[in-house]
Amino acid sequence: MQSRGGAAPVITAQGVDLTFQTADGPVHALKGVDLTINQGDFVSFIGPSGCGKTTFLRTIAALETPTGGTLSVNGMTADAARRARAYGYVFQAPGLYPWRTIAGNISLPLEIMGFSKADRAERIARVLELVDLGGFGGKYPWQLSGGMQQRASIARALAFDADILLMDEPFGALDEIVRDHLNEALLELWARTGKTIGFVTHSIPEAVFLSTRIVVMSPRPGRITDIIDSPLPRERPLEIRDTPEFLAIAHRVREGLRAGHAYD
Numbered sequence: 354m355q356s357r358g359g360a361a362p363v364i365t366a367q368g369v370d371l372t373f374q375t376a377d378g379p380v381h382a383l384k385g386v387d388l389t390i391n392q393g394d395f396v397s398f399i400g401p402s403g404c405g406k407t408t409f410l411r412t413i414a415a416l417e418t419p420t421g422g423t424l425s426v427n428g429m430t431a432d433a434a435r436r437a438r439a440y441g442y443v444f445q446a447p448g449l450y451p452w453r454t455i456a457g458n459i460s461l462p463l464e465i466m467g468f469s470k471a472d473r474a475e476r477i478a479r480v481l482e483l484v485d486l487g488g489f490g491g492k493y494p495w496q497l498s499g500g501m502q503q504r505a506s507i508a509r510a511l512a513f514d515a516d517i518l519l520m521d522e523p524f525g526a527l528d529e530i531v532r533d534h535l536n537e538a539l540l541e542l543w544a545r546t547g548k549t550i551g552f553v554t555h556s557i558p559e560a561v562f563l564s565t566r567i568v569v570m571s572p573r574p575g576r577i578t579d580i581i582d583s584p585l586p587r588e589r590p591l592e593i594r595d596t597p598e599f600l601a602i603a604h605r606v607r608e609g610l611r612a613g614h615a616y617d
């Protein structure tokens with residue numbers, strides 16, 4: 354098995370297939386996906402558009418149902434894990450309600466889940482600190498920069514303290530400097546909380562900088578073509594991106610992407 358260092362498997366996919374039936378015929382979004390994600394792993398999914406990255410993340414979150422294979426999340430079916438609120442999900446766009454303050458946005462899922470007012474206040478304060486937005490709870494989304502809004506959406510996903518965080522290209526729309534800053538902040542948050550993270554990205558440096566494992570995918574059908582266990586230490590300053598070790602992993606990812614790319 355792929356279990357390493359004694360860490361428990363949290364997400365296990367075996368032969369996962371997902372075929373969408375469309376008016377133009379079947380689309381094989383995922384084909385024979387085998388993957389084990391262990392407790393505390395930071396796993397990035399990288400690959401060209403249409404290789405099934407988002408579909409796989411959505412399948413883990415039970416937002417899509419596989420048409421074949423088995424998938425287990427925290428020892429349950431993905432659907433049971435969703436009902437047990439096993440994960441927080443961060444979408445590509447922050448998706449904050451403009452008529453609610455930042456604290457009000459973070460509060461919303463907690464209200465739906467029935468947390469008491471005092472418990473909500475305590476959780477909101479804690480997650481705002483975690484994403485470095487202490488003091489911004491009373492602001493409205495439009496009063497914050499894009500990077501701050503995305504941090505607020507991460508805080509919302511963290512507020513009910515699930516062990517798993519699923520993030521679908523959360524920093525894709527941000528400029529490089531902001532992205533660098535958020536990458537560092539995310540690593541810090543991951544180190545502090547010990548969460549298991551699944552992260553979709555198009556960026557090779559981002560995948561290599563953040564991950565303990567990099568999953569390279571290829572389209573038509575969407576499948577895994579390489580899984581790279583990173584030899585980099587967990588504590589990573591941005592300068593690590595200039596080291597030969599970093600560049601060697603980036604090279605392997607690039608080669609994997611090139612091999613699976615159809616250029617059409």
Ligand SMILES: Nc1ncnc2c1ncn2[C@@H]1O[C@H](COP(=O)(O)OP(=O)(O)OP(=O)(O)O)[C@@H](O)[C@H]1O
Nearest residue numbers: 373375380382401402403404405406407408409575
């Ligand atoms: N609900 C759906 N119905 C039909 N086809 C779908 C649906 N969702 C995704 N697909 C198709 O499945 C394939 C995989 O899509 P997916 O969004 O997972 O790719 P991706 O790797 O995340 O791409 P991107 O990087 O562009 O976000 C694509 O061909 C897409 O068109």
